[in-house]
Amino acid sequence: MKPIRIGILGLGTVGQSVARALLERRDLLARSAGAPLVLQRAVVRDLDKPRAIPREQLTTEIARVTEADDIDVVVELMGGLEPARTVIEAALSRGKSVVTANKRVVSWHGPSLLSLAAKKGAELRYEAAVGGGIPLIAPLLDDLAANRLLELRAIINGTTNYILTRMAAGDTLDVALAEAQRLGYAEADPSDDVDAVDAADKLAILVRHAFGLTVPPREIFRQGLRGLDPRDIAYGREFGYALKLLALARRGTNGIEARVHPAFVPIAHPLARIDGAQNAVHVVGDLCGPVMFSGQGAGGDATASAVLADLLHVSRRMALGDPAPTVRDFGPEPKLAPLAEARTRCYFRLAVEDQPGVFAQVTQVLAQQSIGLASVLQREPGKMGSAEVVLLTYAAPEAALASAEEQLARLSCVRAVRARIRVEGGDSGGAA
Helix, strand or coil: CCCEEEEEECCCHHHHHHHHHHHHCHHHHHHHHCCCEEEEEEECCCCCCCCCCCHHHEECCCHHHHCCCCCCEEEECCCCCCCHHHHHHHHHHCCCEEEECCHHHHHHHHHHHHHHHHHCCCCEECCHHHHCCCCCHHHHHHHCCCCCEEEEEEECCHHHHHHHHHHHCCCCHHHHHHHHHHCCCCCCCCHHHHCCHHHHHHHHHHHHHHHCCCCCHHHCEECCCCCCCHHHHHHHHHHCEEEEEEEEEEEECCEEEEEEEEEEEECCCHHHHCCCCEEEEEEEECCCEEEEEEEECCCHHHHHHHHHHHHHHHHHHHHHCCCCCCCCCCCCCCCECCHHHCEEEEEEEEEEECCCCHHHHHHHHHHHCCCCEEEEEEECCCCCCEEEEEEEECCEEHHHHHHHHHHHHHCCCEEEEEEEEEECCCCCCCCC
């Protein structure tokens, strides 16, 4: 059987895991693919750095992979938007199939690259771009294809989930972030994780496959972890909720909701039990009901597992001589629903003056916005002389909740609105 010749772009943590598997699992991979998989060449920056593969198979020239006649499949593991996008485009233009773990490229340029691949008789696969080692793209496209998906909720950034787990134990955001950096979960510049950029990129990919909506990440509402306080997590626990950075998409009457932000989820919900650096995606289909995928969302071996699964899929097709798939038809494309119309319950924490009539003023503001009050916690004044009131509302439109926050902040009896956090799920008319 003619071997499938592979070129890897980038031998970082994931690239080294992929390379080791290709060298050490030849027989297993060959049986799965129906043909031998041969690691032909890998592109690196430094030829002298110790690697998992022989030095003669290394090069610093990208063209020796993307333009070489002795490479059948390109595995792009460079990361970042450029030059990765240009490199993937170059390989596809020459008819070479590409497997990538690059969420940034796929979220911003996936549709155009998929069209190019189909035009050139090649294939672009990116299972590892969203959930690391968790199978997500293939199940959405194949196993759940008969379903009309109604909702998707996901924890798709292991770094922020680790930070929130530490904060639930009492750490401040800064302390939890420093520990995440020490363990290698967070980069020296953690902005993509902490500011939810990474999660928004991944949600853009999931929304396309789950709901047929092509939306650039910049149009997805996102709110990161900055400003969160461990005491809000503790108060949420009293109400029966756990705090997660939630990527959410939901089918509604006015289109598809898509947003990423901290949210309280009921402790009984499966996502509430996803701790540490784990990832999970919970979907609800009209036929299958609720289904959850969970596991390691990052790491060399876990991500390599997804890369190799895509590589085996492409190799098996090539070994059989089957044509590359055409671009998937998702049908009429829905629109992105306005954030202002999204309905959620909401948690407010207010620092208020210790004086009579405060509660009446607060409830009047909520009533003016037609927001029902479900639960209240009140704490006596602390060292700063202000009391603390914590409110849990019934479901209301985002526009009404935002307006209520502004009005509450203007009340003379309210020193500050310390927190407003959305609540997803639960009873009392909350978002389903």
